[in-house]
Amino acid sequence: MASFEDWNRIVDDDDEELQDTSLYEGKRDVIMFCIDCSPSMLELYEDPRYEDVQTCKLFRALEAAMQIQKRKVLVGPNDSVGIMLFNTTKRNESGTAGADLKKGTYVYQPIATVNAPKVMELMQLLDEAREKPEKLAETFPPMTDRRVAVGDVFTSCNWAIRDGAPKTATKRIFFITDEDNPHPGAASSRLITSARTTLIDLVQAGVTVEPFFISTEEKPFDPSIFYSSVLLATNLTDSDEPGEDGQILPESISIGQIEELLAQMRFHEVPKRALFSVPFTLAPDFTIGVKGYGLITEQKKGAYRYFADLGDRMDVVNSRTAYVDEEREAEVEKTQILYGMDLGAPSAEAEEHVGDQAKDADAGTRSVPLGSRVFYTQDEVRSFRTLGLEPGIKLLGFKSRRALAFEDNIKHSVFIYPDEMTYSGSKRTFTALLKTMIKKKKIAIVLALTRRNSSPIFCAVLPQEEKVDESGWREPPGFHLIPLPFADDIRAAPLERGFRASDDLKEAARKFMDKLVVKNGSYPPDSYPNPSLAYHNAQLEASAFREEFDPEAFEDLTEPKYDLMHKRAGQLIKAWKQKLREDETANIVAAPVAGTKRKADVSVDEAEIRSKWEAGALNKLRVDQLKDFLKSKGEPVSGKKADLVERVSQWLQNHP
Template identity: 65%
Template sequence: MPPYDDWNKIDEEEEEELQDASFFEGKKDVILFCIDCSESMLELRDDPNYEDVKTCHLFTALEAAMQIQKRKIIVGPNDSVGILLFNTTRKSENGRTEVSELKRNTFILQPITPLSAPKVQELIQLLDAARENPDELKQTFPPLIGKRVPTGDVFTSCNWVLRDGAPKTATKRVFLITDEDDPHSGPGRKQLITSARTTLDDLVQAGVSVEPFFISTEGKPFDVAKFYSHTLLPTNLEEEEALADNSSVLPETISIARIEDLLSQMRIHEVPKRALFSVPFQLADGFTIGVKGYGLVTEQKKGSYKYFVDLGDRMEVATSRTVYIDEDRQADVDKTKIVYGAGQGVTTTADDEEDDSNLGFGVKTTKPGQRPFYSAEEIRSFRTLGLEPGIKLLGFKDREELRFEDNVKHSQFIYPDEMSFSGSKRTFNALLKSMASKNKVALALTLVRRNATPVFCALLPQDEHLDENGFLEPPGIHLIPLPFADDIRAAPIEEAFRASDDLKDAARAWIDKLSVKNGTYPPDSYPNPALAYHNAQLQASAFREEFDPDSFEDLTEPNIGKIHKRAGSLMKEWKLALINDDTANVVIPTTGSKRKADVSVDEAEIRSKYEAGVLGKLRVDQLKDFLKAKSQPVSGKKADLIERVAAWLDSH
């Protein structure tokens, strides 16, 4: 019979079909940089990286926006970026803006358009001019003196810009950058807060999320509780309790203490939080909430290449599509008319006189000599067992019953979806708190995609945690696919050698010296060197810059000098203890590359199975090979061979 994928394969588009439109929204990303252009943002300060050089917060924000665009040209060429400045008296040269409407004292530096090298080079030229003349930005974008643009007008302008320039199916985000923590401290404050919150709700209803970057300095600390905690939407599950206590629903760590950290903070938020699926979560019959699932671990790969057609005066991207051709008619075949079936093997037949009503579910009758065919919908029903996408709660177990070896696949993180079912956030939060307080995990039957296979999953709760550095572990539930019995194989050796306590202590001494700070590994700080080298060459080619291979820095290379300084002596002591330990000198051979099958077994493996009383698991040829190597007779049945092997092991 042909391989499974040869005949039981659905179109790739259907394979990736999800429950809702969030899958299509993840195709493109749109970022609108909304940057404050007030007097404090244009105030000249000493550059932290260069001596005798003046800079300002606006310059740093524009430079961060430029760096994000340069990175996105490589990793997300289909994305779009725009820059909106507010609190400035700058107007467009022709008296009109690039969008239909725009509030006063707001200016579009770059409209929302797909990323391109000329667009980024214009921003680079502006920054180069600002480096030579520190007053360039103040002259180009004169600040608004004595008053500020209402925050509601800023959100409204963002809404209009995104409405006119962003694709409808894109993920839309606003990066709000400002250093003013109380923009409306004068009369009418309450009304302005209400207006800002109302216009922000309009943004959210349009599918736009606002991610703030608040600049805080020693001379001017940023207090989010003055204005933005009452304006921006909550970011946690405890919205109702926080608002009831009149406390800030935004963490204090949202402000940036050092302006030079602005780019690093933006890179954390550079990739949008795209939901992998959005399905109903059935807690009981007639009791359902909505959840979204996110992948916490994703491998970043090189971008896919494209085909181009040379039209003489220009190069156009060639679009590819897959069609099925009827060999007899040499014409395209409609996908809906394609059926699936086995290419070889005995066909299923049914007696012509048999009553069809006695046939069970999934049985297809065919005439003698013919093979059965199935439609795409029938193939999908075989895989999904007739279930609809969703998560069904089955019960609860103690946390200790979830073993380490149960996690054989990457887990996913689910979060409530208030837009699907009203009250999902509150119900989800109650379930999360109850499971965490009682130290319980849940079992669920899960089908996250229409064309996936149902699996049993463990639901592991996670509370919200903040450490001294402000690192946030969001509240939610980990969805861990549980393995079936044949997914976990027994180790070939039942009993392994154990290191002595002295050897463990010697190893623990130098490991503690080289452990990662705070026990967390920041993957953004150590990019894939091969991928980073590839992207650096593409970036230099796109911007017509000369690429110097020697200037490339591999951040994953270990600092040998610092390692030897911290733990060199401890590693030498451990190595000497390892050499003198008898159990460390026993080598168990492992299988190499795929060549001819090796049926022989090592003496250590046979002895371990003998001590465990499972010699019967070995094959006859393995027992004979062992006896031949020990100059023992190999005649007799398997029981005789086992007795002979046991006798030799007892005597040796």
């Protein structure tokens, strides 16, 4: 199975796919699962999945961590994962990883590269806990007299990540708890300040905290009590000062039932990496920094790898591309290669000038003798493609929002967000521009070059206002960078006028469509994985963990729930079909366009041919009909009519 790095590997050195260095430095992902181990997390309740089985929130949290690790063994074998528990009296032994951490924290799995034996050890613990529900409470005794300060938890996470994570990796903490008020009392204000200061230290060290808060009907989770004052806000505001009105929790926050924990983690399993980080020039000498994020990415199967048998072990073969001069039979450096058009066999005189052109490659303009080829250096070819521009986005002007047509969106857009690290004040300027464009209902036209080896394109910048609905789904504020088509990118489609359904027919259709809407009115793609890819990964997972793969147990989440659909809207669909039969426009057949001819249908179905065969009248069929039948069955169609009749008769006899 190919590693996660291979999915993003840049084959050609010339194609500098992204300008953001995080693509190269952040290929490895580090996740530290920081799980609360308080008595409320260990409280037993009936498992809704199995009968007569008890479980607890800690069990479900560890199970979700195990599932994430199992997936990373396949799609991210170079990633690192660790598990740390807090609010427990269990301590790491002296000399082991985690022994010097804050009291009340315990490192169950030190941060290390994901491997199958470590995951199988966690699976064994969960199997024992499933048979004996008290196993987790015995293994990780909870603290009953007090709780560990959240600031100390963040400090322990910082130390654990510092000691075990690669410096250039993307580092994240999955913080899981069900307690919305960990420090009640007079010391709450001081502990909030301490926790926030420690969190800022984590962020400055390149660590992102993604909280997963567990809420129940008996104990709803209220983040405004403690965590809204601790977690850093990510919404765009005019002021960057913390604690101002309008500050909200990070967009990565998840508050839900314990049963939804794994699904929530799947949304955040893959780290968000910028496609590019370029300057956004608003005016001469007025530039801000922006990052671009892709909204749609196709996940594919990993490419196979070559292995070399060294006798005692199998090593991965690392391939590389080498350019060899056929005459000298020696490897040539890429900088010495020239590029030109291959327009046929060159003349002998033209070949003599190739060496002279290579010598004068850096001398500016070169004269090319008549009849010889034109060659260009690597830098010249790049300048042709980029028109001599450096990566960046340049504002050209503004237009009314109505000027952007639906058919102008021919490629996936890119979502851009301010980058405060490259240009100070980018967030404030970006916010002011966004609010003004939304207020005046304008779009911007820009010239964008996001990759050093790509061609500049004109784009429309569509502002998006922040939206929060009742279901909690949040659309972040920012701009959509929409590539605009050139004239030859659009083809005129033939327009054919069709019959319009009546209002009664539309109303009948709307009734059953309203019954079949997606939950919460939105489609979360992470909840419905590609069934082909999921089936492939399930087989690899069974092989990696030495389990027997059961194809019947595989569940295709994209398969519609037909029984539920018929139960909800079956009668409404029948009523709509009845109205459709009674509608006049549904029974009108449009006349074919004058001057067009259709080839006569000479095909005969299998039932008719079988009836002819049973009656002994296959000879009455035409040759083209016999050939069509044999071709549909994958049989040869050569020979005379008697041969075809005998072949059809033989096939029908073998397939009763």
